[in-house]
Amino acid sequence: MRVAVITGTGERFWTVEGNDGIDEMLANPGNYDNTVNLIREGLANTHGIVNCDKPIVSAINGEAMGSGLATGLLADISVASTDARLIDGHLLQGIAAGDHSVMIWPLLCGLAKAKLYLLASEDLTGEVAERIGLVSLAVPPSEVLDTALGIAERMATGPQHALRWTKRSLNHWLRTATPAFEASLGFEAMSFFGPDLVEALTAQVEHRPPNFAEPLPW
Numbered sequence: 001m002r003v004a005v006i007t008g009t010g011e012r013f014w015t016v017e018g019n020d021g022i023d024e025m026l027a028n029p030g031n032y033d034n035t036v037n038l039i040r041e042g043l044a045n046t047h048g049i050v051n052c053d054k055p056i057v058s059a060i061n062g063e064a065m066g067s068g069l070a071t072g073l074l075a076d077i078s079v080a081s082t083d084a085r086l087i088d089g090h091l092l093q094g095i096a097a098g099d100h101s102v103m104i105w106p107l108l109c110g111l112a113k114a115k116l117y118l119l120a121s122e123d124l125t126g127e128v129a130e131r132i133g134l135v136s137l138a139v140p141p142s143e144v145l146d147t148a149l150g151i152a153e154r155m156a157t158g159p160q161h162a163l164r165w166t167k168r169s170l171n172h173w174l175r176t177a178t179p180a181f182e183a184s185l186g187f188e189a190m191s192f193f194g195p196d197l198v199e200a201l202t203a204q205v206e207h208r209p210p211n212f213a214e215p216l217p218w
Helices: 020-027 032-051 066-074 101-109 111-119 126-132 141-156 160-170 178-191 195-206
Strands: 004-007 012-014 056-060 063-065 077-081 085-087 137-139
Touching: 004 141, 012 056, 012 066, 032 066, 032 178, 056 066, 056 141, 063 066, 066 077, 066 085, 066 101, 077 126, 077 141, 101 111, 101 178, 126 137, 137 141
Parallel strands: 004 056, 012 063, 056 077, 063 085, 077 137
Antiparallel strands: none
């Protein structure tokens, strides 16, 4: 395999359905082992995609959030459905934005837009994401996978050493942001030991606005 294409099935690219994930998190808030695994998985997913020598294309066919959105945006080329809903979603759960966003959003769409969508928990469509530079292309839903496969085929028939060395060189921009990424992952992990996560998840289950705690003085 020379190029990987990642996509989802049905109407979603990668997201959690129902209350299964919420119930699991509410049952183990502040669990140290789970938090260590969270950090390990975050490091493995992000650094794995960045350091993979083969190109990766994401075909974002529908809603993407959290670690799924991380995978979609960290891909070397991202093709999104114009109506796909993209949202980081960390702050909606009362936790700091980890996974990928601090590393790549400012590079893709600029710091001002990154702050708007991350700090205010704004969602955006694939169409808007293309306009601000967050994804490579936005196409009609029926064309997402074919477009991604076409790009992958073009790369797969190209000069492989040159392709991989170019990817590696370009991704040094992401590697320079590694300290910021790992700091954000640490803050995300700390959030699992605070009260806001439980409050955010409980509010979702009870269908009410969350009432977050006052911050401690710095």
